[in-house]
Amino acid sequence: xxxxxxxxxxxxxxxxxxxxxxxxxxxxxxxxxxxxxxxxxxxxxxxxxxxxxxxxxxxxxxxxxxxxxxxxxxxxxxxxxxxxxxxxxxxxxxxxxxxxxxxxxxxxxxxxxxxxxxxxxxxxxxxxxxxxxxxxxxxxxxxxxxxxxxxxxxxxxxxxxxxxxxxxxxxxxxxxxxxxxxxxxxxxxxxxxxxxxxxxxxxxxxxxxxxxxxxxxxxxxxxxxxxxxxxxxxxxxxxxxxxxxxxxxxxxxxxxxxxxxxxxxxxxxxxxxxxxxxxxxxxxxxxxxxxxxxxxxxxxxxxxxxxxxxxxxxxxxxxxxxxxxxxxxxxxxxxxxxxxxxxxxxxxxxxxxxxxxxxxxxxxxxxxxxxxxxxxxxxxxxxxxx
Numbered sequence: 001x002x003x004x005x006x007x008x009x010x011x012x013x014x015x016x017x018x019x020x021x022x023x024x025x026x027x028x029x030x031x032x033x034x035x036x037x038x039x040x041x042x043x044x045x046x047x048x049x050x051x052x053x054x055x056x057x058x059x060x061x062x063x064x065x066x067x068x069x070x071x072x073x074x075x076x077x078x079x080x081x082x083x084x085x086x087x088x089x090x091x092x093x094x095x096x097x098x099x100x101x102x103x104x105x106x107x108x109x110x111x112x113x114x115x116x117x118x119x120x121x122x123x124x125x126x127x128x129x130x131x132x133x134x135x136x137x138x139x140x141x142x143x144x145x146x147x148x149x150x151x152x153x154x155x156x157x158x159x160x161x162x163x164x165x166x167x168x169x170x171x172x173x174x175x176x177x178x179x180x181x182x183x184x185x186x187x188x189x190x191x192x193x194x195x196x197x198x199x200x201x202x203x204x205x206x207x208x209x210x211x212x213x214x215x216x217x218x219x220x221x222x223x224x225x226x227x228x229x230x231x232x233x234x235x236x237x238x239x240x241x242x243x244x245x246x247x248x249x250x251x252x253x254x255x256x257x258x259x260x261x262x263x264x265x266x267x268x269x270x271x272x273x274x275x276x277x278x279x280x281x282x283x284x285x286x287x288x289x290x291x292x293x294x295x296x297x298x299x300x301x302x303x304x305x306x307x308x309x310x311x312x313x314x315x316x317x318x319x320x321x322x323x324x325x326x327x328x329x330x331x332x333x334x335x336x337x338x339x340x341x342x343x344x345x346x347x348x349x350x351x352x353x354x355x356x357x358x359x360x361x362x363x364x365x366x367x368x369x370x371x372x373x374x375x376x377x378x379x380x381x382x383x384x385x386x
Contacts, residue, residue, distance in 0.1 A: 004268045004301060012075050012313040020061075020076055024083040027056050032089050039091040039214030043206050044168045047127075049092060054124025059098045063106050068119030074099075074250075074315045078257050078308075085261035088357050090364040091214025096165045097121070099254045100247070101128035104174050104190065108234040108243050117172055117192065129170035131161040131220055132244070141176065141244055142185045146222065148177035154226040155179075155191060157200075161220045163371070167203060168216035171195055175222070176244065179237045188240035190233040193225070200225030211363030248373065249325035253311055255372045256328030259336040259365075260304035266336075266361050267297045270343040273358075277347075290346055297339045304332055323385035330378035333368035340365045 009018070031052055032045075039045050053059050061076035063069025070076065077099040084094055102121050105114060105128075120126035137143045146159025157177055164170075173193045180187030195201055204219030233243065271294055274285035284290050311328045314320040340361050344351035351358050369375045 002268060002272065004264050004271075004298060005305070008305070010075075010305075010309045010312070012309060012316055013079070014075070016072075017075050017079050021079045021083060023056070024058060024080045025087075027053070027058060028083055028087045028089065032084070032092060033087050036089065036091060036214060041213075043213060044216035045091050045214060047169055050097075050124035050127050050169065052124070053092070053094070054122060058094075059124055060102050060118065060122035061098065063102055063118055063122060067106070067114045068122040069102075069106075070122075074253075075312055077254065078312050081254055081258050082261040085258045086265045088262075088265060088361060089214075090212040090360070093165045093215050095251075095254045095258065096130070097128045100251045101130045101172075101174055103250060104130065104233065104243065104247055105192070107247065108190070108239070109192075110235050113192070113230075113233070113235075121172070126171040127166055127169040128172050128174070129164055129166035130174040130176075131164050132176045133161060133163045135160065135162050141241065142188070144176050144178060144188065146175065146177040147181065148175075148179050148189060148191060148227070150179075150229065151226075153229050155229060155232065157191065157193075157222045157225045157227055159222050160204075163207065163217060164220050165215060165217050167218040167220055168206070173220070174233065175227075176240060183238065185241040186238050188244075189237045190240040190243055191227050192231045192233055193222075193227050194231070198225060209367070211360070211366055245322075249320060249322045250315070251372050252325045252329040252378070253308075253315055253320065255368060256325075256330075256332035257308050257312065259329075259332035259368050260301065260308050262361060262365065263297075263304060263332075263336045263339040264301045266340045266343045266358060267294060267301055269357055269361075270294060270297075270346055274346060284346065293342055293346065297342060300335050300339060304335055307331060321385075323382050326373070326378040326381040329372060330375055330382065333365075334375060336365050336368055 058080055060069040061072045062074055065071040081095050105117055121128055134144055148155040148157045173195055175191045175193055178187050179189040200223045202221045204221055206218045274290050275283055277284050308328050311320055311324060344358050344362050347358050350356050353359055
């Protein structure tokens, strides 16, 4: 498949990141793409894919070296996510593990906690997940009902979570819980549960999604689950809501980055198809409607690349604000849905067949405007900056 912008290079991308891009592309072609159908059938990647990614140096790329990471910046994380999306992958929840959850640990854990947890995250020996969403809460994190009650040297956690990515494989789980239900947002704390042989921890049913079939997503429940007090993230109660709000812009940006990369892949795939698919004795790319649709899609992709590149540069510089990160997610994910839909239309009936990548791109795209904060929430956040 021909690159849509073969000579394009992001203004933030260093020579080191360009080399990483080539390395990640090679790894994905060997270890991910050939197994996509099997991952989808089993509703999860193979467990050893995480350790393979760790051995290849593709995890925790902007975690400091002293804690086992590669000491890079957000651009390194963006490169890997772009390459996964360019390959049409939606099974390996790299961004959840490496870009998002690892940085709750990197940003808020004590040095002792970082030394205990982060090296295993970088090698892939410890898979990360975060348990925010509960039945009935959605984006309203202040309304979580999961509780954590101090009992000597432990906290006793009770509650349930849903829509949890990496829930099947997670070894370390960041849990959003109320330590003081009377204090609202100030009563929320984050805990890290080490899930191996943990009494009271239960992985519930695997959820049947309309897309992203290879990414393990399921329910979790905690029944009198005892977590050491030393596993309170940062060691101070009541900091959880602040911790969540401070990291959500990173999550929203990486979703926007992936959305634009996926849209670009869809347009490239469709151009290749339109060049070889014939109707009425000539390639469908020769029809004006096809050319005009793809011309508009290509222009939108370039606009999206410009937007996310600006945001990545701002994130690297430490200047990205929540409203601008929300713009990247809002614009990128809404355009992804529209672009993929328009591309699928050009495939005709074949676009509705799951054997064609465009069909998987279509179903995978739908959730992008929902998780990480819905488009409606993004508009509200942007609106507050007006």
